[in-house]
Amino acid sequence: MSSELEQDHTIDRREAIRRVSALLGGAALVGGSALWTGCAKEKAPSGATGSAAAGTGTFTEADIAMLDEVAETILPETKTPGAKAAKVGAFMALMVTDTYDPKDQAIFRKGMQQLDEASKQASNARFVVATSEQRLALLKTLDSEQKTYMDGKKDDDPTHYFRMMKELALLGYFTSEIGYTKAMRYVEAPGKFEPCVPYAKGEVAWAAHA
């Protein structure tokens, strides 16, 4: 498991239960499922990881520019802002640095090289200089590859690097201010609970957690 991601971690036990219910009923997060379904199976001690104080971890500016483009390709600007506007690349770098164990950090970093290699092979261009059509085509291929692998893998097999990237991009985007307030609807203090209201397809979700 790459990390213990959740939509948002701060909860009480009742809320933890609610999320188990919701997550197990649907598609569980890679890391989230580790948190909620595999607590008996603790992560191995990590050793020193050298957590970085800066907001960008130990990744370079160029790394973050690349992650921004990966995230933007997964979650592009549409009628709402995209991942790059939400600074998702820097978030991904920070999360890998601070929350991944060394083994998963290595998978992620090597994954960035693999992704660039795949881009060169497919388009004869590094990912950041490929066209947006080329980027999208590549990530669609990688997405199929990771899904097939992840659905079939054994518990102890490593996580696919593109699953890590996709998960972090989703987490970084939907928990950003843009994600909460532009992509979804968010009211800090709703003031009321309406247990049953009409919903028309196309309306965006209410952000689930304060």
Added chain:
Amino acid sequence: MQAPAYDAIVVGSGISGGWAAKELTEKGLKVLLLERGRNIEHIKDYVNATKPPWAYPHRGGRTQEMEKHYPVLKRDYPLNEKNLDFWVKDEESPYTEVKRFDWYRGYHVGGRSLMWGRQSYRLSEMDFAANAKDGLGTDWPVRYAEMDPWYDYVERFAGISGSKEGLPQLPDGEFQPPMPLNCGEEYVAGRIKKEFGGKRHLIPGRTANLTAPLKGRYPCQYRNACWLGCPYGAYFSTQSSTLPAAVATGRLTLKPFAIVSEVLYDKDTKRATGVRVLDAVTDVTTDYAAKIVFLCASTINSTWLLLRSATDVWPGGLGSSSGELGHNLMDHHFRCGASGKLEGFDDKYYTGRRPTGFYIPRYRNLLGEKRDYLRGFGYQGSADREGWSRAVAELGVGADFKDAMAQPGQWSIGATGFGEMLPNHANMISLDPTKKDKWGMPVIRIDCATGENEALMRKDMMADMAEMLTAAGAKDVKTNDDGYFPGMGIHEMGTARMGKDPKSSVLNKWNQVWDAPNVFVTDGSAMASSACQNPSLTYMALTARACDHAVNELNKRNL
């Protein structure tokens, strides 16, 4: 050093200690409330309560560094970036696990009343009679009829929202209007009622979140951020509720950073004379005298203190003459149930973030039914529309995928059972013979495990939920058992049980230590059985009742 005398000393400021402080000061006593940790002032010190969720660098998650420093907390949800300051620093407060025991603590004013799940249920006559009926543990020295008015009393003050259901196994109370079921839950509730002949009920959770104002407190704003401390005072905590009431009397002295090292006992009068306090910051020791002492430090901690007290008279500590002090540790076992998907509600949604869900009261081993295990379980759960996190495991990248994932997903529903854990003499705590904490206190040693009865019950906890969801028309129904270790329920109970006989119990029917009647223990330590309901409401009622008795006895000069 000798400090001024008080009428009463209360040790611990969580749910039970806050109630003791309120009741005793309101009845005219001068009270010293001792708390081993720091002060947290209502609203002012809820530093993250209104911080936007996106303002946290890791969005609330846990880092490798945090995991290194919190070897216990990391085992379950409490380790997080947002309210970490409300949880005890594992490294400062070690304990010995003979078998794995997850002990999640809050050492500060308010204790775990700040972080609790707020679910509030009465025990029933069946629960108070359970030990007598099947001969396990010792009989509770109280019955429901005696507790009923005290439940009324604490519910009215604490503010419990809930629905009246008329169920003998889960008595109704003095409720504020319930937080209703959402449309998915309402539908399933109707189906379960029909399919199970009115024997099983899915009802709104009864929760200590206000739906109507109380003195100095606002109704719930449906932020669902209770665990950060509520700026509206909308859920019951020491800070929002009992502490202001106690302070208003002008008779309360609150002392944080005060670790009680022992209860001082006079063997001639057979009474406690006060407590010895170790200042957690300066290491200075001070003795405080009082006529009565209330131990409300939480299960394990109150008994830990008794084990260290009056050891010149009883080597096993104050209250150990029965041989039961430290024994019969219990919790609720859970993380085991089922979930599924609901169809036909795609045009329905909800607004606001409700800080509760549904409850399914116990129905097993009731009304003549007999399973291959004793006692029973209730369920807690909810129905929700899936959020963006479903996107991780779905195939897709790009514009359409992004916009689709910003919309609510399918309705899903799930619940976990909360099962009764039987009292068992072998499940015990004791002083570690060698290891000491940074204050020189011998650390507590916990030896506790679930047994065959709990294992059998868990099969029903999974199968029954799957059966109910299937009967209600849910699709893709899956059972789960995510594993449970004692302590994970954060419902520690027992170790100083109430009883009718000083030979087999630590406390009498008024929560007085048999061997020192001016010492009362009114937190979860007192529980003679665990039932399957969330226990805090019962601690409130037992505390208020014991305070009433204590003051009556003081007035009669019996203490």
